[in-house]
Amino acid sequence: MKTSKLFTDKDLCAALSDIFVDNRVDYQYIASVAKHFPVEYVQMMLYRYVAPICYTNALTPVPPVWTFFDADELWENIGILKNKEQGLFGKFKRDLCTLYLKNRLKQEWQELMCFLQN
Template sequence: MGSILTPEDKAKIQIALGEAFVDNEVDYAYIAERIKSYDLKIVEDILYSEVAPVCFGNLETPVPPIWTGFKDEWLLDEIENELHARKKSRARRIFDKLKVIWLRYSYGYIWKEILKNTNTK
């Protein structure tokens, strides 16, 4: 369980975590199974600093457009766009730090549910 992720591993984690933001019953056990072999601290950081900023809006709208799952290509492209924008702008980095704090607070239950379904605490 190393802390260095290949781009393929990171994409697998991002796709798995995106499942937590669908407007349907979330299968946290399935998500936990897909991420359990990775460093959970890194996975948690990916959840709140990469996936949640792109996907949280789906849970914030009265009639969410995504209820069965995000398209993998779209999700990965949107995450890459967010990370690129953050890298290019100091103001964006500051704003995103605040956004991540809010996301951890507002969607902290997601990580708790995922952890409940892993064998480690």
């Protein structure tokens, strides 16, 4: 009997964080996790929670993370980010950041969508 893994939000975020490692991005792997969630939800988790935490890794000349982000640490940072966005200013900042990241990560999202649609 074959059992299938139930994927959690933490699993999804850990997979999406691979977009920001300083290595070849395995979109097929990311899609293998993301396909268990609605596309709109995956997009929201990427832009609202994962990208704001992991994006700076892609901006540094010598990125500190080149293989994978620690899933527990990432999930803890997402919890901190969620708490910060509770107020009016936090929501405004979140929405502004999301708009910027949607534009900046358009190519990465399109690449992931190619794998999600197959």
